[in-house]
Amino acid sequence: IARLILDDVFGAKCFQSEIIWSYRRWSNSARKLLPAHQTILFYSKGRDFKFNTIFTGYSPTTNVDQILQRRSRDDSNKSVYARDQNGNVVYGGRKRGVPLSDVWEIPFLNPKAKERTGYPTQKPILLLEQIIRLSTDEGDVVLDAFCGSGTTLVAATLLGRSAIGIDISEQAVELTRRRLAEPVKTESKLLKNGLQSYKTANHHALALLNGISYTPVQRNNGIDAFLAETYQGVPIPLRVQRDGETVAEAASALYRAAMTK
Template identity: 45%
Template sequence: MVKLIWQNKKENTLKSEDLKKYIPTFFKTFEYHSLNDKEKLEGFINPQFRSNKLFWGNNLDVLYFLLNNFEEKIDLIYIDPPFFSGTNYEIKIKEDDKFYDSIAYYDHWNNDLSSYLQMLYERILLFKQILSKKGIIFVHSDWHANHYIRLILDEVFGENKFVNNIVWYYYNKYSAGKKNLSRAYDTILVYSNSSNYTFNELRIPRKKPRKQLMRVNIDGVLKNLKDKNGHVRYRTVKDKKLDDVWKIPCLQPASKEWTGFPTQKHHSLLERIIKLGSNEGDLIADFFCGSGTTLAVAEKLKRRWIGCDISEYSIYLTRNRILDYQNEVHKFYPFEILTNLDTEKSNIIESGFFQKEISIKRKK
């Protein structure tokens, strides 16, 4: 087996029983959004999981916390972590007619690839523990580090659990390379937790309908179907099986889904991922949830969800995105917001930050 080594790599060989002793912090609910009786009847509440959960905190703490009750319980994990891009993503906030600048999230790393890889590695080890046996993981990255991440996933999940390397081709993003070709795709690496994982067939519309020969299986051999005069028969197909190159535009500020978050992903991308790897009622998790795209799509597709982000701006956007959907369209499940309270977080909650009218925009 080939293994990736980096400076100061800490191989985590602890078994899950030992890991449970390392709970660093305790998470408490600070907001709860229930359903009324009629809505409860329409949905279905799993007694072992009474509400969807949005965690505000470092995902490593959250993962240790979840190991207690969620070992082998999560059916699909999607992560879109910082990509080792060398950039911090700045935002402009408008609050009560005042403007100020802030950082949506940090992705600088001072060129220290080892600490970036260690950060991901520690989390991927824990993802494996909380994924259910039929579970599947989708890890989003780009040219900066995807070649390393694939080797980490091989190590943790096993090369034989590799499912796909999805190429997301975003043809509408401006890229200014003069001494290289425009970089126009991200990759989403897919691994399963066992050989018996959920994977649904998806079909997408063709640009133009196509005539296709009709075939029949005769004693295990595929043959052309013929009519009674011996002429081959055709059918018109309007769709095709989804392959691993996905042509989906980058989300544009004019879209009604746009939250202003700098690297918000297109909801169509998450719709495909969630439909492929899960069924209604399954539990989906995103531990780098940003503006909450995965959770909003999970809500719409009637999956249960767990989300997490370290930044209050992400929690603000995700909270409001879920509430808007629930108020405008449909309530499927109650949800709660949890955090490991420290003085800074208590001050933010007490200031009413999450209930305020603020606007968050990517800084140009």
């Protein structure tokens, strides 16, 4: 129903995406499936609109070769690994990650979250930050005509945007003012590390990387993870030295995994 109404208001041609906000809830549902998502309908004002592509990290199950090595097309237009004049596989250049999809895994505010205000419809700042990054740049103006607890305004302010909020409730307006005076944002370890980081097969090796921001991988015997930050746009693979393995052997395994198919 909401889609039909919004098509009538903005025009069906201005519909851009249906976004699924997926999260975990801290409640039980005995006689029905537990609600764990909400829908966000993305409309533009017209055909000419601002859209900033957001890149996310590679999945741990992504084939490492696809990240490290560059591909080209042969005479049959088949995708093959690019090679230099000596026949060696060419190391990939700058990799920005995977473009953001229309399914967003952003944690719901837990009952003890620092930013929780008690407002019944409050959304996490992380969610509004992602929406704002998609469609605005620093210095732009963000309008929320039903600002409620003020999360949109807080997120916009933290991202260097100007913000205008409107609400019929005086309590909502006062709450928003207080939040803008002292913005509080809850950081999510789950979102920062990634859901798959809790499901990796090599728990022992990755436990030794505690304190390092990384993305674990599963489909490679020589590489355990990638650093979250790249060096000059190039992903940095990691390997934890195994028991009984020399430094030279560990380095050799890492090199082979990084440079060969």
